[in-house]
Amino acid sequence: MxxxxxxxxxxxxxxxxxxxxxxxxxxxxxxxESRLAPLLTECNLDSFSDxxxxxxxxxxLTDQVIDAISTNETSFxxxxxxxxxxxxxxxxxxxxxxxxxxxxxSGIRIWSAACSTGxxxxxxxxxxxxxxxxxxxxxxxxxxxTDIADSAIVKSSRGEYSGLEIGRGLSSRMVDRYFxxxxxxxxxxxxxxxxxxxxxxxxxxxxxALGKFDVIFCRNVAIYFSLQxxxxxxxxxxxxxxxxxxLVVGGTESLFGVTDRFTRCEEQNTFYYQLK
Numbered sequence: 001m002x003x004x005x006x007x008x009x010x011x012x013x014x015x016x017x018x019x020x021x022x023x024x025x026x027x028x029x030x031x032x033e034s035r036l037a038p039l040l041t042e043c044n045l046d047s048f049s050d051x052x053x054x055x056x057x058x059x060x061l062t063d064q065v066i067d068a069i070s071t072n073e074t075s076f077x078x079x080x081x082x083x084x085x086x087x088x089x090x091x092x093x094x095x096x097x098x099x100x101x102x103x104x105x106s107g108i109r110i111w112s113a114a115c116s117t118g119x120x121x122x123x124x125x126x127x128x129x130x131x132x133x134x135x136x137x138x139x140x141x142x143x144x145x146t147d148i149a150d151s152a153i154v155k156s157s158r159g160e161y162s163g164l165e166i167g168r169g170l171s172s173r174m175v176d177r178y179f180x181x182x183x184x185x186x187x188x189x190x191x192x193x194x195x196x197x198x199x200x201x202x203x204x205x206x207x208x209a210l211g212k213f214d215v216i217f218c219r220n221v222a223i224y225f226s227l228q229x230x231x232x233x234x235x236x237x238x239x240x241x242x243x244x245x246x247l248v249v250g251g252t253e254s255l256f257g258v259t260d261r262f263t264r265c266e267e268q269n270t271f272y273y274q275l276k
Contacts, residue, residue, distance in 0.1 A: 008048035021204045022224045035068040067149040074116045076169035081270040091131045107140030109213045114221035115145035118156030125192045146201035156198045159188035220250035234259040247273040
C-alpha cells in the first residue's frame, strides 16, 4: 500500500475539511491510506501528491474522496436508547398534538442527518410502524435521510442489505416483518420504503429547502467538525426544527459551549435537546 507523507496528509486533509467539514489530524494517516488506496489504483496514480493534483481538476474525483472518507460503519438500532426514546417519549408526544393528524397538516417529519447507508432511517421507520400500528394511515409521516456520500445514498435508496448487515441489530421477528428475503440479500418492504426519502446533502451547505422537522437525528457526525463548524451546524439545525422540536445527538456528544438554543432534557437515562 502506498504511504502518505506528512505534507500530502496536510494538503489532502485541508481539502477534505474545506469540502466536507471533516477534520483529519496526523493520527488519520492510515485511514487516508487505506480508504484512498483503491482510488490511486483506479486512476493509475503513483502517489498521494498525484491524487491531490488531480483533485483540483475533477469535481467527481473529489466527491469520490469525500465518499471514501465519510462512509462509516453503522447498523440497525445502533445504540438502542435513542430509538426507545423515540417510541416511548417523542412519538407519544407528537401523537398528542392534533395538528399532526393527516387532515390538512404538515404531518410528522423526522430527519436523519448523515444517515450513512440508511440503517438509521429504516430503524426510525420501523419504530414508527411499531408505535402507530394501523393508526399510521391517519398520519402523513415523512422520514428524510441525507448523507454527503453518493454511494451511501444509492445504497440507502435501494434498501438492500446483506445477511451480515441484517444480522447486526435486528431480531428475527423484525427481519420477517419488514424485509423480503431475496436469497443473498434482504430488501426493505414497501411499507417502510413508503415512509422514507433520501437525498445527498453536505451539512456545511444551506439546507433550508428541506423544510421544518419535528425531530432531527444528527448523531456522531459533528464530532468530526471543528468547533466553529459545529456551532454553525447546530444553530442551522435549530432553524430547521418546529417550535418545541427535538434534536437527538450521539451518546457521547454534548451541546454545552456549542449553542444555547436548546434545553437539555433526560428521559429513561437518555439525553436529548429540545428547541427553546
